[in-house]
Amino acid sequence: MKEVINLPVKNVEEEEYHINMGPQHPSTHGVLRLVVSLQGEIVKSLKPHCGYIHRGIEKMCEKDTYPQIIHLTDRMDYLSAHINNHAVCLLVEKALEVEVPERVKYIRTIIDELNRIASHQLWWCSFGMDMGGLTCYFYGLRDREKILDIFEESFGSRLLHSSYTPGGLMMDIHPDFQKNVKAFIKYFRKKIRDYDDLLTGNMIMQMRTKGVGLLSKEDAISYGVTGPSGRASGFSCDVRKHHPYGVYDKVDFREILGTKGDTFERYMMRMNEMHESMRIIEQLIDNIPAGDYSAKMKAVLKLPAGEYYQRVEASRGELGVYCISDGNKTPYRMKFRSPNFSNLSALDHISRGVKIADLVAIGGSLDYVIPDIDR
Amino acid sequence: MNSIFEYFADIFHTVKSLLTGMKVTGRYFFSPWEIVTQQYPENRKTLKMYDRFKGEVIMPHNDHNEHRCTGCGICETACPNGTIEIIQAKIDMPDGKKKRIIDRHIYHLGMCTFCGLCIKACPSDALAWGQEFEHAVFDRSKLNKTLNQPGSSIIKDIVE
Incomplete structure (x- = not known):
């Protein structure tokens, strides 16, 4: 006769178990692996595993000269490539005490803001897609295309530009640049209403995001959550306001601050930032001064020995570049303080106690770009 | 009584917000000239890149x-x-x-x-x-x- 084995019966709903979200998962927007500890469908804790797209950019910087480093920074946060370039350029200019022409400052500021709008548009697309609205993806990308065309006309490429060099720009803007930017602003002011109709006002989306994924101001500061995600919690961290670079000290713009710190507030931060960016561009686009598009630089750039730090406001938060120079033409050590890495560290804290479906929405609202986390 | 009223008000607002969104998609459905798809492999002969394009x-x-x-x-x-x-x-x-x-x-x-x-x-x-x-x-x-x-x-x- 067959012996019956009695296995101990476990109550599945009470037991904690782990699932892997990623590395190949559509809502992680890249190769990020989240080991999620679940009880039923409540998230108990979460462990991000980074490194799937680590390319060693910081180490590669040590063998490159300063103009050569620029093209590597594009590939960190590829959606705000111009802003990453700007950080390294400002660092080298600060170390060499070079005064760049006014024209360069104006153009760089306009391009940075255009890049911020393009980045937020793509975020809006993917956030809508995470929440189940695939239509958003097509409308967002359609409008982003207009900005990419402006970039392509002036700098020849659409995503990874490498168009800033220490001291100025690689090439001057196209003669049609101002006309096209003005046409885009006019076009996008009309089209952003579609965004509000489609997703912002949607009650299903609001019910899923309001009051979910709360991050208090104290926690935002202690985790170092910057950018729109940090400002949604009321943490005033806009580098453009507090440590102005470019011509941000000459333009009039608001630092948008939230109070609640939930997913919907983080969503609204980015929607309002697009309006603010358009305001900044409108103030500058007619006043670009004439002049050189690059300062006179030496053929070989050698930074004086010492330590340098420069920060800029990338579209996802504060990007810091730290550099130790020993007086050679290549840096001794280069370190990037990437905004996404710090924002990701708060994900475990934010998502404890939420449902697994809300984790997707929280991840979408933090807007992480994986190559920037791993570098 | 109040909660029942809120319940129906919620349903009403949800349906209204969905219809607002549907209006956007409906408008593009009935105005196909606003669609901006590029038929890439077919338009190869007429496709012209910008002068500064980095190929x-x-x-x-x-x-x-x-x-x-x-x-x-x-x-x-x-x-x-x-x-x-x-x-x-x-x-x-x-x-x-x-x-x-x-x-x-x-x-x-x-x-x-x-x-x-x-x-x-x-x-x-x-x-x-x-x-x-x-x-x-x-x-x-x-x-x-x-x-x-x-x-x-x-x-x-x-x-x-």
């Missing part, structure tokens, strides 16, 4: 098969990732001296990151951006290109 690095030659490259190797050192390889040759000049000229300017397209530093660094403007962007090939070795054409020579007025 690949090329070396422009004139009608007499002459280029401007002196083979100085500045582009090779400016390149951050070893995309460019310069092979020089020595020729005997009429006055008995030996002169270095370019033998082959090898460009590894597969390694290129399109940063444009070689073009910016070139002292004699020998390199330029090409408009070609369909780089897909079946074999990786086909991406290694020799930029100076066979039998080409340098334009006379270039001074080193």
Whole structure:
């Protein structure tokens, strides 16, 4: 006769178990692996595993000269490539005490803001897609295309530009640049209403995001959550306001601050930032001064020995570049303080106690770009 | 009583917000001229890229098969990732001296990151951006290109 084995019966709903979200998962927007500890469908804790797209950019910087480093920074946060370039350029200019022409400052500021709008548009697309609205993806990308065309006309490429060099720009803007930017602003002011109709006002989306994924101001500061995600919690961290670079000290713009710190507030931060960016561009686009598009630089750039730090406001938060120079033409050590890495560290804290479906929405609202986390 | 009222008000608001969203999609459905799809492989003949488009690095030659490259190797050192390889040759000049000229300017397209530093660094403007962007090939070795054409020579007025 067959012996019956009695296995101990476990109550599945009470037991904690782990699932892997990623590395190949559509809502992680890249190769990020989240080991999620679940009880039923409540998230108990979460462990991000980074490194799937680590390319060693910081180490590669040590063998490159300063103009050569620029093209590597594009590939960190590829959606705000111009802003990453700007950080390294400002660092080298600060170390060499070079005064760049006014024209360069104006153009760089306009391009940075255009890049911020393009980045937020793509975020809006993917956030809508995470929440189940695939239509958003097509409308967002359609409008982003207009900005990419402006970039392509002036700098020849659409995503990874490498168009800033220490001291100025690689090439001057196209003669049609101002006309096209003005046409885009006019076009996008009309089209952003579609965004509000489609997703912002949607009650299903609001019910899923309001009051979910709360991050208090104290926690935002202690985790170092910057950018729109940090400002949604009321943490005033806009580098453009507090440590102005470019011509941000000459333009009039608001630092948008939230109070609640939930997913919907983080969503609204980015929607309002697009309006603010358009305001900044409108103030500058007619006043670009004439002049050189690059300062006179030496053929070989050698930074004086010492330590340098420069920060800029990338579209996802504060990007810091730290550099130790020993007086050679290549840096001794280069370190990037990437905004996404710090924002990701708060994900475990934010998502404890939420449902697994809300984790997707929280991840979408933090807007992480994986190559920037791993570098 | 109040909660029942809120319940129905919620349903009403949800339906209204959904209809607002549907209005946007409906408008595009009935106005197909606003759709901006590019039929890429079909429009190949009429597709024109912007003048500054970075397709690949090329070396422009004139009608007499002459280029401007002196083979100085500045582009090779400016390149951050070893995309460019310069092979020089020595020729005997009429006055008995030996002169270095370019033998082959090898460009590894597969390694290129399109940063444009070689073009910016070139002292004699020998390199330029090409408009070609369909780089897909079946074999990786086909991406290694020799930029100076066979039998080409340098334009006379270039001074080193």
